[in-house]
Amino acid sequence: MGSITVAGLGPGARGQVTTEVADALQHAANEGRLLLRTRIHPTVSGWPALETAPSLDHHYEGSDDFGQAYERIAADVLARAADLPRDADLVYAVPGHPLIAEATVQRVRQLARESGVAVRILPGLSFVDAVVLAAELEAADGLRVADALALGRIDPTAPLLICQVYSRHIAGQVKLALGRHYPDEHEVLLVHAAGVPGQERVERLQLLEVDRRDGVAHLTSLWVPPLAPLQALREPQTLQEVMASLRAPAPEGCPWDREQTHETLRRYLLEETYEALDAIDSGDVRSLEEELGDLLLQIVFHAQIADEAGLFDFGDVCAGISAKLIRRHPHVFGDLKEQDAAAVLRNWEQLKREERAKKDQAGRSMLDGVPASMPALSYAQSVQDRAARVGFDWPNVEGVLDKLTEEARELVAASSPEEQLDEFGDVLFVLVRLASWLKLDAEDALRAANRKFHARFAAMERTAHAQGKTLDQYDAAGLDQLWVGAKRQTGQNAARVTS
Numbered sequence: 001m002g003s004i005t006v007a008g009l010g011p012g013a014r015g016q017v018t019t020e021v022a023d024a025l026q027h028a029a030n031e032g033r034l035l036l037r038t039r040i041h042p043t044v045s046g047w048p049a050l051e052t053a054p055s056l057d058h059h060y061e062g063s064d065d066f067g068q069a070y071e072r073i074a075a076d077v078l079a080r081a082a083d084l085p086r087d088a089d090l091v092y093a094v095p096g097h098p099l100i101a102e103a104t105v106q107r108v109r110q111l112a113r114e115s116g117v118a119v120r121i122l123p124g125l126s127f128v129d130a131v132v133l134a135a136e137l138e139a140a141d142g143l144r145v146a147d148a149l150a151l152g153r154i155d156p157t158a159p160l161l162i163c164q165v166y167s168r169h170i171a172g173q174v175k176l177a178l179g180r181h182y183p184d185e186h187e188v189l190l191v192h193a194a195g196v197p198g199q200e201r202v203e204r205l206q207l208l209e210v211d212r213r214d215g216v217a218h219l220t221s222l223w224v225p226p227l228a229p230l231q232a233l234r235e236p237q238t239l240q241e242v243m244a245s246l247r248a249p250a251p252e253g254c255p256w257d258r259e260q261t262h263e264t265l266r267r268y269l270l271e272e273t274y275e276a277l278d279a280i281d282s283g284d285v286r287s288l289e290e291e292l293g294d295l296l297l298q299i300v301f302h303a304q305i306a307d308e309a310g311l312f313d314f315g316d317v318c319a320g321i322s323a324k325l326i327r328r329h330p331h332v333f334g335d336l337k338e339q340d341a342a343a344v345l346r347n348w349e350q351l352k353r354e355e356r357a358k359k360d361q362a363g364r365s366m367l368d369g370v371p372a373s374m375p376a377l378s379y380a381q382s383v384q385d386r387a388a389r390v391g392f393d394w395p396n397v398e399g400v401l402d403k404l405t406e407e408a409r410e411l412v413a414a415s416s417p418e419e420q421l422d423e424f425g426d427v428l429f430v431l432v433r434l435a436s437w438l439k440l441d442a443e444d445a446l447r448a449a450n451r452k453f454h455a456r457f458a459a460m461e462r463t464a465h466a467q468g469k470t471l472d473q474y475d476a477a478g479l480d481q482l483w484v485g486a487k488r489q490t491g492q493n494a495a496r497v498t499s
Helices: 019-030 066-082 103-115 127-134 168-178 236-246 255-259 266-282 285-308 314-327 341-358 376-389 397-413 417-437 442-466 476-490
Strands: 003-008 034-036 089-094 119-122 144-147 160-163 187-192 201-206 220-224
Touching (some): 003 019, 003 103, 019 034, 066 089, 089 103, 103 119, 127 160, 127 220, 168 220, 266 285, 266 442, 285 314, 341 376, 376 417, 397 417, 442 476
Parallel strands (some): 003 089, 003 119, 034 089, 144 160
Antiparallel strands (some): 160 220, 187 201, 187 220
16 A cells, blocks of 8 residues: 655645645646646646646545535545555645635545554645735635535634535535624625636625625635624624623723623522423524523623623523533543433433432432422423433332322311322322323423413403493303304413403
8 A cells, every 4th residue: 555645736826836835736737646636626627737736536426415526535635545555656736725614524534544654744825825916805703614525613803704515505514604793795805716826806895795696616705804803793692791790890881781790580480480481382483582592691690790700601501501501412522322312311310310419419319300390390390200200100000090099088088278289199190100101291280271261251251341340240151152252352261260
């Protein structure tokens, strides 16, 4: 097996190819050891040694996507190197600089490491140099270079240079991805054939226009200037910075925000949680979007207060929950393969027990993590579900129904207020277990029943008002008639709820 030399062809003009690369290309071509990633590059045209060299363009045509093409190209490079004698060297020529936005080179190096093949890099002038010069840009701190076919994470507060915007279709995909972070009117630059004499062209336009221009081709790049921090409204970091500004010492910041503590904010956290639940119940997506934002504000608020005290910050909060989710889902992020949701839950509880043991909390009950301040129905369902995960449950739903009948009889037989309270609680507790067996959320079910009763009772009041009466002026038969009418008005079908 031979070795591999990856040579950079520069951005597009032969005069920009280094002497070292030119010598390597010519020598490899003479011995039949030169391989091009693509022939569609200005450096190749008019250079006999390159024009006659084989290329890997056919992998693009035979692949479903660019990721598959890159994988096949890298495998092909390794296979050709394997066919060479031990002391021979395959020269693999790529546009630009081999280590800047060249996905195939990354994969070639990885495969070479796994196979024990030596790889040497001969650098070339990168497209970054050519674009910066063509567009008269200043090299900025935090500049990120990305491939249009694999943008990855985007930070709109840092400058972004996107290469390989091959076509208007790809430009459209890039526009959609960037549109999640930048306003449509954000001014960008389309740079065509940077560094190629006679072909170089720079267009200044709005982001929404990048896929509407002619001339987008394999040498097109996109320069995206950064947003000011407070303009990047879609980014969590901006929310953190806003909150830090609100909490800033006088004379900056807001006096009310500065005065808040974990304790004073407690009721707002609860209120925003219930408002988010109401939005879910209403089915109003826009309301849910707003309420989730209000809830997120409370989380960022608490994190900022803790950060100022040197306890933890928002990053710690994110790191903690991300690490927990990864750790407790080995069937997703590890080698463990689960077959169903029940197995996932069992494994979840086992991992939690192991975590408690490592924290010297082995003596704690698995129910201790359920907040006692939860609504009673939700608390009951949570502790019962946790107990059921370790097998403490009825074997079937019939057992739950039998227990419910037993508890109802005991309630009827209760003779004192204390006994009635106790037995009524048992009835509710078993009803909550029945909800889990029916795969229902007890709290949601009661909230739905409350909303239904509210709607029907309000309809009764409207009917009575239309008749010039109030509800207390009707007898039992009249109220029943109003109730039946309210059921028809609300389009729901359920039994009357009486006191």
